[in-house]
Amino acid sequence: MWKSLFAAVMFILAYVLHPVLQMLIALWMMRWCLLYAKIPPRAYGLLVGTALLFFGLSLPALLVEFGHPAAGEASWHLQIPGMSRVLYMTPAGGMRAVLLLARVSACLACCLFIILTTPFGELLQVLRRLWMPQIVLELMLIMYRFLFLLDDTAHGLHLARRLRGGQRGFRAKLREAASMAASLFANTMHRYYGLSQGLATRGFTGEILLPPYVKRTVPRRFAFEAYAGIALLVAAQLCLLWA
Amino acid sequence: MNIDYSLAFEDVVFHYPDTMEPALRGLTVAIPKGCKTALLGHNGSGKSTLFLHAVGLLRPQMGTLLQAGLPVSYAKKELAALRRRVGLVFQDPEQQLILSTPMEDISFGLRGTGMDEKEIESRCAAVLEQLNLTALKDKPIHQLSLGQKKRTALAGVLAMEPELILLDEPTSYLDPLSEAQLLDGLDSIHRKGTTVVMVTHDMNLAYRWADWIIVLDHGSCRAAGTPDDIFAGPETLQAIGLELPLLAELWHSLPLHVTQGVTAPRNAGDFKALLGSLLGERMDG
Numbered sequence: 001m002w003k004s005l006f007a008a009v010m011f012i013l014a015y016v017l018h019p020v021l022q023m024l025i026a027l028w029m030m031r032w033c034l035l036y037a038k039i040p041p042r043a044y045g046l047l048v049g050t051a052l053l054f055f056g057l058s059l060p061a062l063l064v065e066f067g068h069p070a071a072g073e074a075s076w077h078l079q080i081p082g083m084s085r086v087l088y089m090t091p092a093g094g095m096r097a098v099l100l101l102a103r104v105s106a107c108l109a110c111c112l113f114i115i116l117t118t119p120f121g122e123l124l125q126v127l128r129r130l131w132m133p134q135i136v137l138e139l140m141l142i143m144y145r146f147l148f149l150l151d152d153t154a155h156g157l158h159l160a161r162r163l164r165g166g167q168r169g170f171r172a173k174l175r176e177a178a179s180m181a182a183s184l185f186a187n188t189m190h191r192y193y194g195l196s197q198g199l200a201t202r203g204f205t206g207e208i209l210l211p212p213y214v215k216r217t218v219p220r221r222f223a224f225e226a227y228a229g230i231a232l233l234v235a236a237q238l239c240l241l242w243a
Numbered sequence: 244m245n246i247d248y249s250l251a252f253e254d255v256v257f258h259y260p261d262t263m264e265p266a267l268r269g270l271t272v273a274i275p276k277g278c279k280t281a282l283l284g285h286n287g288s289g290k291s292t293l294f295l296h297a298v299g300l301l302r303p304q305m306g307t308l309l310q311a312g313l314p315v316s317y318a319k320k321e322l323a324a325l326r327r328r329v330g331l332v333f334q335d336p337e338q339q340l341i342l343s344t345p346m347e348d349i350s351f352g353l354r355g356t357g358m359d360e361k362e363i364e365s366r367c368a369a370v371l372e373q374l375n376l377t378a379l380k381d382k383p384i385h386q387l388s389l390g391q392k393k394r395t396a397l398a399g400v401l402a403m404e405p406e407l408i409l410l411d412e413p414t415s416y417l418d419p420l421s422e423a424q425l426l427d428g429l430d431s432i433h434r435k436g437t438t439v440v441m442v443t444h445d446m447n448l449a450y451r452w453a454d455w456i457i458v459l460d461h462g463s464c465r466a467a468g469t470p471d472d473i474f475a476g477p478e479t480l481q482a483i484g485l486e487l488p489l490l491a492e493l494w495h496s497l498p499l500h501v502t503q504g505v506t507a508p509r510n511a512g513d514f515k516a517l518l519g520s521l522l523g524e525r526m527d528g
Contacts, residue, residue, distance in 0.1 A: 141341070148384075208342075
């Protein structure tokens with residue numbers, strides 16, 4: 001519960017503080033994950049990279065404008081042949097992207113902190129204490145189990161295809177990926193049917209009852225660092241506001 | 244039927260939709276109480292369908308399923324009670340592992356019965372200990388090996404303290420060590436009075452482990468009896484394409500004067516002792 005509250009406070013701060021402080025939050029949360037929780041840097045990097053890929057995909061929309069820039073507004077422009085309008089980028093668009101990156105990084109770091117350092121069962125217990133509806137918790141639970149089943153099935157299918165020579169060429173690979181997705185769907189449905197049978201035989205009566213919440217003590221060192229860090233961030237924000 | 248049985252099928256017929264042949268065709272068979280029973284038969288002989296009937300997931304289209312001498316009722320409450328008395332362990336453990344750690348998963352069924360948390364904890368601890376899973380109790384399930392997952396699935400069923408446990412090929416894909424650990428667990432469950440039924444294609448395992456054997460063929464019971472009865476002659480098994488266990492084959496290849504009046508050895512240790520005594524006799528002679 002303490003950890004969830006800490007993450008929630010950090011999440012709010014990540015949303016409202018100055019971009020420089022947001023970047024500091026991202027680094028500080030990364031420290032909690034990599035140094036204290038000993039999450040492998042490669043896995044952490046992969047998760048951050050995958051999430052930031054979506055940010056990367058939204059960059060053209062953030063940076064590039066299409067129309068008639070005011071004089072001196074465009075820092076770069078491209079005249080499209082046969083059209084009066086131009087593609088152009090502005091410093092304001094660049095600033096918008098940087099601000100968004102700072103906020104995204106900080107919020108992402110807070111999310112990863114809670115996801116990577118809290119066992120899933122405990123996370124559900126905390127969410128239940130926060131009055132999350134039972135149906136949402138059950139869906140989360142089933143989805144969590146299914147993620148690994150899906151990964152396992154996909155890995156098996158991919159390996160089997162590679163061992164049989166796979167496909168050469170871009171078009172063939174695309175076709176292979178599509179057929180793999182179809183097989184994956186069929187396999188997953190089969191597993192879903194199996195899991196529903198398993199639930200029935202284990203006495204499922206329409207509600208998955210989760211273990212009760214267990215309160216744990218937080219080491220003083222961590223508590224001190226968390227409170228001190230929050231206080232420093234708030235103080236820094238106030239200084240920036242007054243400056 | 245005069246024997247004391249846990250569960251009995253009387254003329255049960257079941258036909259899956261969109262299939263040519265019925266999965267069970269007039270199946271009449273009883274599972275003796277307190278025994279370690281091995282269920283043998285080819286793929287498609289009706290073993291898994293029998294299990295799904297035993298826990299009420301499938302309902303006979305004809306015939307009756309009897310528990311403690313009474314026909315099984317398929318009303319919601321009775322069905323829940325049946326599933327508390329009869330536990331099924333699927334071949335693929337992923338099919339029945341629901342929560343994220345062994346401890347949480349084992350307690351899943353117990354919590355559904357409205358049991359007190361302290362009682363749940365002590366039952367889970369006992370089962371974890373029994374199946375040598377205590378060290379893994381808080382490990383995420385997706386990080387467990389197949390053998391550990393199989394034992395966790397068994398533990399989840401065992402915690403409910405069923406009278407009858409059904410296991411669908413529990414030793415498939417397991418290495419010898421994991422298999423031995425699983426069988427040790429099953430033996431300890433059986434010693435506490437639970438009836439254990441196992442589907443297996445491993446004839447050697449069935450021969451050394453079971454004290455009752457049921458042979459299914461094309462949805463009906465071809466033979467049922469003690470391993471000595473079933474493996475007395477190869478004819479019945481050969482007729483449906485099953486092989487004799489190695490020890491039984493060796494036993495049958497011995498001259499009649501050697502085997503007469505001697506109990507057939509069911510495991511390597513017994514066979515070694517028998518050989519020792521035979522060689523001793525020869526040396527004495």
